[in-house]
Amino acid sequence: xxxxxxxxxxxxxxxxxxxxxxxxxxxxxxxxxxxxxxxxxxxxxxxxxxxxxxxxxxxxxxxxxxxxxxxxxxxxxxxxxxxxxxxxxxxxxxxxxxxxxxxxxxxxxxxxxxxxxxxxxxxxxxxxxxxxxxxxxxxxxxxxxxxxxxxxxxxxxxxxxxxxxxxxxxxxxxxxxxxxxxxxxxxxxxxxxxxxxxxxxxxxxxxxxxxxxxxxxxxxxxxxxxxxxxxxxxxxxxxxxxxxxxxxxxxxxxxxxxxxxxxxxxxxxxxxxxxxxxxxxxxxxxxxxxxxxxxx
Amino acid sequence: xxxxxxxxxxxxxxxxxxxxxxxxxxxxxxxxxxxxxxxxxxxxxxxxxxxxxxxxxxxxxxxxxxxxxxxxxxxxxxxxxxxxxxxxxxxxxxxxxxxxxxxxxxxxxxxxxxxxxxxxxxxxxxxxxxxxxxxxxxxxxxxxxxxxxxxxxxxxxxxxxxxxxxxxxxxxxxxxxxxxxxxxxxxxxxxxxxxxxxxxxxxxxxxxxxxxxxxxxxxxxxxxxxxxxxxxxxxxxxxxxxxxxxxxxxxxxxxxxxxxxxxxxxxxxxxxxxxxxxxxxxxxxxxxxxxxxxxxxxxxxxxxxxxxxxxxxxxxxxxxxxxxxxxxxxxxxx
Amino acid sequence: xxxxxxxxxxxxxxxxxxxxxxxxxxxxxxxxxxxxxxxxxxxxxxxxxxxxxxxxxxxxxxxxxxxxxxxxxxxxxxxxxxxxxxxxxxxxxxxxxxxxxxxxxxxxxxxxxxxxxxxxxxxxxxxxxxxxxxxxxxxxxxxxxxxxxxxxxxxxxxxxxxxxxxxxxxxxxxxxxxxxxxxxxxxxxxxxxxxxxxxxxxxxxxxxxxxxxxxxxxxxxxxxxxxxxxxxxxxxxxxxxxxx
Numbered sequence: 001x002x003x004x005x006x007x008x009x010x011x012x013x014x015x016x017x018x019x020x021x022x023x024x025x026x027x028x029x030x031x032x033x034x035x036x037x038x039x040x041x042x043x044x045x046x047x048x049x050x051x052x053x054x055x056x057x058x059x060x061x062x063x064x065x066x067x068x069x070x071x072x073x074x075x076x077x078x079x080x081x082x083x084x085x086x087x088x089x090x091x092x093x094x095x096x097x098x099x100x101x102x103x104x105x106x107x108x109x110x111x112x113x114x115x116x117x118x119x120x121x122x123x124x125x126x127x128x129x130x131x132x133x134x135x136x137x138x139x140x141x142x143x144x145x146x147x148x149x150x151x152x153x154x155x156x157x158x159x160x161x162x163x164x165x166x167x168x169x170x171x172x173x174x175x176x177x178x179x180x181x182x183x184x185x186x187x188x189x190x191x192x193x194x195x196x197x198x199x200x201x202x203x204x205x206x207x208x209x210x211x212x213x214x215x216x217x218x219x220x221x222x223x224x225x226x227x228x229x230x231x232x233x234x235x236x237x238x239x240x241x242x243x244x245x246x247x248x249x250x251x252x253x254x255x256x257x258x259x260x261x262x263x264x265x266x267x268x269x270x271x272x273x274x275x276x277x278x279x280x281x282x283x284x285x286x287x288x289x290x291x292x293x294x295x296x
Numbered sequence: 297x298x299x300x301x302x303x304x305x306x307x308x309x310x311x312x313x314x315x316x317x318x319x320x321x322x323x324x325x326x327x328x329x330x331x332x333x334x335x336x337x338x339x340x341x342x343x344x345x346x347x348x349x350x351x352x353x354x355x356x357x358x359x360x361x362x363x364x365x366x367x368x369x370x371x372x373x374x375x376x377x378x379x380x381x382x383x384x385x386x387x388x389x390x391x392x393x394x395x396x397x398x399x400x401x402x403x404x405x406x407x408x409x410x411x412x413x414x415x416x417x418x419x420x421x422x423x424x425x426x427x428x429x430x431x432x433x434x435x436x437x438x439x440x441x442x443x444x445x446x447x448x449x450x451x452x453x454x455x456x457x458x459x460x461x462x463x464x465x466x467x468x469x470x471x472x473x474x475x476x477x478x479x480x481x482x483x484x485x486x487x488x489x490x491x492x493x494x495x496x497x498x499x500x501x502x503x504x505x506x507x508x509x510x511x512x513x514x515x516x517x518x519x520x521x522x523x524x525x526x527x528x529x530x531x532x533x534x535x536x537x538x539x540x541x542x543x544x545x546x547x548x549x550x551x552x553x554x555x556x557x558x559x560x561x562x563x564x565x566x567x568x569x570x571x572x573x574x575x576x577x578x579x580x581x582x583x584x585x586x587x588x589x590x591x592x593x594x595x596x597x598x599x600x601x602x603x604x605x606x607x608x609x610x611x612x613x614x615x616x617x618x619x620x621x622x623x624x625x626x627x628x629x630x
Numbered sequence: 631x632x633x634x635x636x637x638x639x640x641x642x643x644x645x646x647x648x649x650x651x652x653x654x655x656x657x658x659x660x661x662x663x664x665x666x667x668x669x670x671x672x673x674x675x676x677x678x679x680x681x682x683x684x685x686x687x688x689x690x691x692x693x694x695x696x697x698x699x700x701x702x703x704x705x706x707x708x709x710x711x712x713x714x715x716x717x718x719x720x721x722x723x724x725x726x727x728x729x730x731x732x733x734x735x736x737x738x739x740x741x742x743x744x745x746x747x748x749x750x751x752x753x754x755x756x757x758x759x760x761x762x763x764x765x766x767x768x769x770x771x772x773x774x775x776x777x778x779x780x781x782x783x784x785x786x787x788x789x790x791x792x793x794x795x796x797x798x799x800x801x802x803x804x805x806x807x808x809x810x811x812x813x814x815x816x817x818x819x820x821x822x823x824x825x826x827x828x829x830x831x832x833x834x835x836x837x838x839x840x841x842x843x844x845x846x847x848x849x850x851x852x853x854x855x856x857x858x859x860x861x862x863x864x865x866x867x868x869x870x871x872x873x874x
Contacts (some may be wrong), residue, residue, distance in 0.1 A: 035418035086609055091417040092364050093608040096560055099366075100604025103549050107594030107601060115593050125564055214594075225422050261437060267430035271423060274415055307746035489736045489745070492725070496733045499722035502684060506716070508708035508737040508785055565724060624765075 002134070007251050009134050015247025016144030017206060019240045021220050022227035023150060030171045030189040030234020034084055035091070037098040040221030041105035042196050044275030046072050046203020047212055048109060051118050054207075061120060062142070065204035069197045076196025080189050088188075102217065109214040109245065118212040139208040146205055151240040158236065167191055171234040226266045230273050304540040310487060317483050317567065321476050324348075324571055328472060339464060340582050342536060345471035347527060347558055348574035349478040352567075353525035354555035356482060359565040360491060361518040362498025364417065367408065367424030369552035370431045371401040371523040375530025377441070380448045380540055383424035383458070390459040393530035401527030402520050407595070409519045413512055432546035447541025450534065459535040466537050474532060475571065478525050482567050485521070494518045495565070526555075549597055557600070561608050563614025572615050577603075633696050635660040635820055636789060640690035641680050641700075643673075643844075650676045652844035653690065660788075663811065663821040665831045665852070668841035670863050674824045675717055677841065678791050679823070682714045683707045694789070709737065713782030714791040717824075719774035721766035728753060728762040730777055734784030749784055756780045756810060774802045779810070790814070792823045796830055808834055828856065840864070 025039045053064035079101065086095045108181050127136050129181025158164035169177040170187050178184050210216060223246060246269065253265045328345075331337035352373065357363050378397030382388040412423045435442045442448065454462045461467055485491040493514045496504040501511050534540055545551060554577075563572025581596055587594030609615075613621065634657035643651040658664050664840035666674050679685040683704035688852055692700040697743045699707055699830060708714075713734075722730045739745040753759045756776045761769065769777060775795055782790055792811075796804050804827070811821060825831050831838060831852055838855045840848040842864035848855045855861055 024544060034420060083605060083609065090523045090612070092362070092564075093612055095364055095366075095418050095421045096556070096608035097605050099553060100606075100608060102601070103553075103597055104601030104605065107597040110594035111592045222426055225426065231421075258437065261433055263428040264433050267423075267426040270426050271411060272414070274419065274423065307743045310742070413840075487742050489740060489742075491731050492729060492736055492745075495725055495729075496722050498719045499724055501714065502704075503720040503722060504733070505684070505704040506682065506708055506714050507734045507781060508705050509733070510703075510705045 003255075005134055007255050008248070009136055011248035011251030012139040012244060013136060013144050014251055016140070016147040017209070017243075017245035018246050018252050019200075019243025020143055020147040020202040021199070021272075022224040022231075022239050022243055023147070023154065023236065024195035024202070025221075025224045026228045026231065026233065026236070026239035027154075027167075027198070027211045028192055028195040029228055030087075031167055032080075032084070032188045034094055034192070034283050035098065036084075036195070037095065037221060038079070038105060038217075039099035039224060040217030040219070041102050042075065042199035042217075043203040043206065043220050044109065044212075044214065044217035045075070045105060046200040047207045047210070047216070048113070048118075049200075050204040050207040051120055051212055054120060055118075061204050061207045067199055069200040072118065072200030072203070073197035074195045076193035077189060079196070080192035084192065085185065085188070090127070096116055102221070106214050106217060110240055113214065114213075120208045120212075137209070143205050143209070145238065146201065147243070150201065151236055154236045163190070193235065202268070208262075222266055226270045226273075229270055313487070314480065314483060317479065318476075320568055321479055321571070324475075324575060325472055328468050332468070335464055338468050340579050342464070342468040342471045343582075344574050344578040345468065345475040346533060346536075347554065347578055348571045349471070349475040350526055350529045351555045351558035351562070351570035351574055352475070352478045352482055352530075353522050353529065355559045355564065355566075355570050356485065356494070356525075357515070357518045358556055359524040359559055359569070360482075360485070360494040360498065361515060362417075362494075363413070363515060363519070364421045364556070365424045365519075365522075366421050366548065366552050366556070367427045368522070368526050368555050369428050369546050369548065370408075371526040372402040372530040372533070372551055373431065373435065373542075374404055374535040375527030376540050376545055377448065377530075378527075379531035380450055380534045381441070382439070382501075383535075384448070384450065385398065389457045390531060390535050391429055391457070394528045397531045398524045398527035401530070402524045405519050405523030406516055409516060410512075413515045413519075425552075428546055428548060428552055432542050435542040435546065442542065443471040443540075445542060447539065447544075450538035452538065452542075459532075460538070470532060471536075474529065478529075479567065479571060481521075486567055487572070490514065490517055498565070549600065557604055557607075559614070561603070561611065561614055563616030563618075563620075566616040566620070569614050576615075634658060634693070635662075635695060636681070636822070637693040638677075638681065638690070639691060639693065641677065641687050642689035643676055643680055643685060644688045644793060650844050651680060654841065654844070654845065654846045655690075656849065657840055658789075658820060658822060661815065661818060661821055662837065663815055663823065663835050665835035665838045666824045666841065667826070667831060667838060667855075668847075669845075672841040672864075673844040674767060674841055675793055676844075678714065678793055678822075678824065682712055685869065700747070708785060708787075711785075711788040713785045713789070715775070715778035715782055715793055715795055717793040717797075719771070719778045721769060721774050721777055722767070723767040725766055726762065726766050727758055727766050727769065727773075730766045731776045731780045734781040737785050749780075751781045752784045755783065755813075757806065762816070772799050775799065775807075779807075785815070787819065789820045789822065792821065792825075794824050794826060796825060796827050803808035804830060832856075 025036060028034060028036050037159065049068045049071060050061045050064045053059040053067060054061060066184040083097050084094065087097055104124065127280055129138050129141060158168050166182045166187055169182055170184055174184055227239060227246050229237030230245060249269060250265055252260050254262055328341050331341065354365065354368050358365055375397045378400050379390050379393045382393040382396065383390055408427055412420055415423055436445050438444065452460060454460050493509050494603050496507065496509060497511050497514050504511055558573035558577050561577055562571065563569025582601060584596035584599055611618065639655050640653045641651055642649065642653050654677060666677070668674055676685065680687050683702060687700050687771060691698055694710065694712065717827060722733060728749050732745045732754050735745040735748040739748050747794060750762065753762050756779055758773060758776055761773060766777060773814050779795060784869040799807065808830065815821060835852055838850065839846055840855055840861050847860050848858045
């Protein structure tokens with residue numbers, strides 16, 4: 001029984017990680033309708049930047065996050081303006097371009113770090129706390145809390161502020177939003193940058209948990225896609241719950257089936273959701289409208 | 297491409313189109329004729345011709361059909377592993393083994409595509425990428441079938457029936473022949489009803505349906521042909537490198553995305569584009585790997601990534617596409 | 631009771647609370663030219679989509695040549711002899727003008743040369759022969775409209791649905807299209823036409839159907855329908871009833 005709860009907690013905390021990583025992607029998907037293959041790389045870059053802050057300046061990750069997130073915001077602005085805005089109406093080229101960025105970022109970091117594996121883990125994730133009598137890594141609990149806080153904050157932002165409402169309008173119907181005087185291009189720019197900043201937060205908070213590798217972005221991007229599709233494009237609560245579900249599924253599958261097959265699990269989830277319920281659990285945008293699949 | 301010899305109003309002759317492409321393809325064989333005794337270049341050319349063929353195969357569904365697959369590595373790997381297994385376990389000569397291998401790749405392709413073809417554009421790409429990663433995990437996992445992470449090693453036993461050659465130029469020639477076959481198939485396809493239907497599906501699925509096209513069936517047919525040829529390519533690859541492991545076969549930058557990148561640079565949806573793209577990219581990448589690879593790990597991929605981004609922004613139609621557009625403009629001014 | 635060529639029976643289409651097409655019924659006989667008019671948003675294109683299969687009916691049935699077709703996918707209906715144009719012309723980019731038409735021609739002509747010849751003939755018919763080699767993406771608006779018609783014609787359909795094919799055309803072009811429709815009609819092709827231009831409607835339709843808010847509010851000859859107070863009210867608002 002204790003094993004079960006351990007797996008459960010581990011799954012929930014893992015879910016927190018996935019939620020945090022996916023929340024930025026979800027926003028970008030929902031608003032800009034761009035498939036950003038490089039989103040995982042944003043997380044990865046943020047992780048290295050966090051390590052750099054620690055190694056060079058002794059700034060702990062929980063403080064560095066306030067430097068890294070704005071940094072990633074700027075990175076997002078640049079990428080959107082230079083690469084994605086020109087390709088707004090060409091989905092196939094977006095795939096090429098963002099995949100190109102993925103390869104570019106991945107290997108740039110590889111070249112700079114020369115493949116050395118860095119880790120903050122020793123310093124931070126040794127700290128363990130007790131949760132209902134079960135032990136959990138402090139760093140992971142922080143991630144979970146952060147994911148929950150961000151999800152809540154984002155929901156409030158979207159529903160209470162003008163900027164947030166503009167974003168929601170664009171998610172629902174960009175043509176009408178334009179007609180109402182909303183500057184759609186600027187909304188895209190800011191949303192993409194916001195998505196990158198959220199990836200930055202994820203990277204900073206995940207740095208104490210994972211051993212840094214230039215390839216870690218690739219892992220995150222697939223999980224993030226699965227989460228976003230499961231939870232529904234453009235739905236913040238959907239991404240949050242989707243993340244938890246993917247984390248739980250992976251945790252249970254990892255124990256009862258085989259940890260080596262976790263990618264297969266993501267794919268199976270992904271395909272089943274896309275085929276059976278494309279708008280996700282709580283999708284705001286109809287799947288047909290987003291172009292996810294054919295109209296019936 | 298239109299033959300300049302045609303009389304206005306009469307359909308262009310298939311024979312003439314075929315002859316023109318055969319000529320261009322023969323031209324691409326000139327480097328092999330000149331460099332057949334240079335082991336470095338023969339190796340580069342073997343990869344060049346093989347990847348030209350694989351890019352042309354990808355182009356059938358990715359270029360003509362507009363279905364951006366990042367999962368062709370799966371069909372490639374199935375072809376490789378199958379030919380290897382049939383050869384090692386059953387002693388089946390690869391010359392025959394490539395066909396059941398290709399059929400298996402096709403069957404898997406159809407099974408994967410049937411649910412995922414409902415997805416539009418980028419989401420189809422994501423799904424295929426996820427399939428690639430899932431199969432990578434499976435290949436690592438199933439020791440018996442694929443040799444797991446260590447992979448399969450095909451011992452060197454030269455012989456025509458083994459498709460293992462001492463002289464490396466014979467491999468390059470084999471790949472060259474394969475490329476010719478695949479490209480000529482695309483010449484036929486472009487002219488056939490299926491080719492037109494694929495292009496229509498790519499352009500506008502609703503309009504295609506209104507024209508009586510069963511969109512799903514057409515996509516599946518295109519995918520079947522594409523996967524079949526990719527499977528054969530995988531089989532040839534297996535007998536060339538004779539070391540097959542999951543990281544090699546399922547690597548997206550080296551395999552899955554490479555087919556798409558070559559088609560993009562050369563010209564998506566054109567016939568000779570994949571060949572042009574391969575002639576450019578493969579030697580370039582080898583050169584970069586040689587010069588940068590040691591000092592800057594991943595250096596050649598940085599450049600490849602940059603090329604991918606730049607091409608998607610500035611060279612969407614690829615080299616061949618840009619050339620055709622310029623020719624058309626010149627002809628109109630004339 | 632005589633069987634009709636096309637029979638729409640209580641066709642209804644709902645979109646999450648909005649009723650876009652509301653129990654519309656009408657019949658079309660072979661050789662007719664029937665016009666479908668109504669104010670913007672009346673549901674005309676939606677009705678077209680129900681007939682050609684881009685949308686499925688929420689309720690009701692559609693019979694074509696005595697066969698119930700409302701469960702068939704669009705390509706199957708096209709194969710059975712239904713051609714259509716789209717309100718926003720959809721040229722197949724990446725293909726030449728002739729190849730665009732060949733895409734339609736391939737339905738009945740499997741071989742390249744046959745499809746090529748058939749497409750050339752159709753291009754002649756619609757007056758696009760000179761532009762046959764031009765990439766479809768480079769055609770002007772009026773040429774795109776004609777391409778839409780050409781691609782539908784290449785299917786050798788028995789029924790053609792035209793969705794506002796005159797929009798944006800100048801007077802000469804409008805006359806050309808009307809002539810084309812008459813020529814084809816003389817050869818036995820049946821037409822169902824959505825049209826805003828009431829002069830055009832009067833010019834070639836014997837019968838007119840009026841939709842408003844998804845429902846059929848009038849049916850009859852052009853003259854009758856256009857003086858029907860219900861119709862006037864739908865187009866112009868209550869004030870104008872009585873000022874025909």
